[in-house]
Amino acid sequence: MEEEGEDVKLLGAWPSPFSYRVLWGLKLKGISFQYEEEDLARKSSALLRYNPVHRKIPVLVHGEKPIAESTVILEYIEEAWPQKNDHPLLPQDPLERAEARFWTKFVEDKNPTFFRYFRSTGVDQEQATEEAKQVLKAIEDYAELQIGKEGKKFFRGGTIGITDLTLGWISWWLKAMEEAVGVKLLMETTDEAEEGPFPNLSRWMKNFREDPVIRDNLPDFDDLVLYFKRLRHNFIATSD
Amino acid sequence: METVKLYGAWPSPFSYRVIWALKLKGIPFEYIEEDLSSKSPQLLQYNPVYEKVPVLVHGGRPICESMVILEYLDEKWPQQPLLPSDPYKRAEARFWVKFGEDRGPSVWMIYRTEGEKQEKARRDALEMLTILEEHGLNGKKKFFGGDNINIVDIAFGGIAHWMGVIEEITGVKLIEDNKFPLLKAWMHNFKEVSFINENLPNREKMVAFFRARRSMILSSA
Numbered sequence: 001m002e003e004e005g006e007d008v009k010l011l012g013a014w015p016s017p018f019s020y021r022v023l024w025g026l027k028l029k030g031i032s033f034q035y036e037e038e039d040l041a042r043k044s045s046a047l048l049r050y051n052p053v054h055r056k057i058p059v060l061v062h063g064e065k066p067i068a069e070s071t072v073i074l075e076y077i078e079e080a081w082p083q084k085n086d087h088p089l090l091p092q093d094p095l096e097r098a099e100a101r102f103w104t105k106f107v108e109d110k111n112p113t114f115f116r117y118f119r120s121t122g123v124d125q126e127q128a129t130e131e132a133k134q135v136l137k138a139i140e141d142y143a144e145l146q147i148g149k150e151g152k153k154f155f156r157g158g159t160i161g162i163t164d165l166t167l168g169w170i171s172w173w174l175k176a177m178e179e180a181v182g183v184k185l186l187m188e189t190t191d192e193a194e195e196g197p198f199p200n201l202s203r204w205m206k207n208f209r210e211d212p213v214i215r216d217n218l219p220d221f222d223d224l225v226l227y228f229k230r231l232r233h234n235f236i237a238t239s240d
Numbered sequence: 241m242e243t244v245k246l247y248g249a250w251p252s253p254f255s256y257r258v259i260w261a262l263k264l265k266g267i268p269f270e271y272i273e274e275d276l277s278s279k280s281p282q283l284l285q286y287n288p289v290y291e292k293v294p295v296l297v298h299g300g301r302p303i304c305e306s307m308v309i310l311e312y313l314d315e316k317w318p319q320q321p322l323l324p325s326d327p328y329k330r331a332e333a334r335f336w337v338k339f340g341e342d343r344g345p346s347v348w349m350i351y352r353t354e355g356e357k358q359e360k361a362r363r364d365a366l367e368m369l370t371i372l373e374e375h376g377l378n379g380k381k382k383f384f385g386g387d388n389i390n391i392v393d394i395a396f397g398g399i400a401h402w403m404g405v406i407e408e409i410t411g412v413k414l415i416e417d418n419k420f421p422l423l424k425a426w427m428h429n430f431k432e433v434s435f436i437n438e439n440l441p442n443r444e445k446m447v448a449f450f451r452a453r454r455s456m457i458l459s460s461a
Binding site: 052053062065067068069071072073075076079080094095097098101102105106109138 | 298303305307308309311312327335371
């Protein structure tokens, strides 16, 4: 049996949505951990040792054994602490688990699309924006069934699960990116009478951001916008 | 017992991942061959998001994405496990599965492109193979799964049988003669396993099919 205060470290970086997925997962499950901020411009020798293949955060280090890739880490968290079962991140039923994994993978596989939206300009930007909107539409269709028709608060149900954690970045980071890029994707409306193109997704985003664990564990929005503005500027400057 | 149906396509390595898993576990199933140029209404209904094979249908309920299907099979039919039981080893396996899913398309990009795009794809594919050789297989026994095949071996099965076909058709050599000894040994061992060996598409048929299809892809690019 594992004990409280055992050796659990999370190597992360404050602007990274991938980092936050793991942080949220650990907090929701009530697992104590030590957080170590990585400077992505000057990666520590520890990070390079723990994740030699990708040299990226997040890395979870449990008793000196490293696990990399945020969605892999989330599955690990779910399995390594079976006694922490107040908040399961995955459903029990294998078919429902398959559905959760399908959508988790779908969201992860679309990272390049949003990355292109973020770093491109001109015609490339327009194309990437269109693709990103199609991705959001596909998620909206799924949200229409889950959040709209079945009335769930989250994709997992009444509580946040792995699909929600994986998608969570759009409720905060994507909005910050929109500010930096100057092109809207989500078109969330503050007026409840007016519905944007993604009403169910908007409902889900609101539920996600308002969850106490999530709400208390988000990077400062203005800092994030500034960070993304600088990052985009660098991408554009070096792409010619 | 509820029926198990697999919608697949003979040229698809993703389709074969599921066939291998079903055969390994001794799960009886009905196989439905899809014509990818003329997809059945059932396939489109079962996989509206991607409209792709493979799709596993268990008792009328569809599961899509080959690696998601494999995790499902492992949970419903625990015999001949695809994943180890230890959580850390499971995380390691899932890490490599994701690596394969993320980087594998570079090999297919060599097939689908030419010129500069193909050259970039070749570099990406070589990087993937190098990482597999140096980090994935280094210190391993016969397979990623140890003495026996596991989910990671199955995930990389495309490298063992489809990659050579792509090399032949495109003339882009990835596995040069003196390089990648561990990968070469793994490919050989993988194809020798009976349930893999007995379930591989015919190579000549593959070369003909993919050669023709590449012409079509390049002419419409």
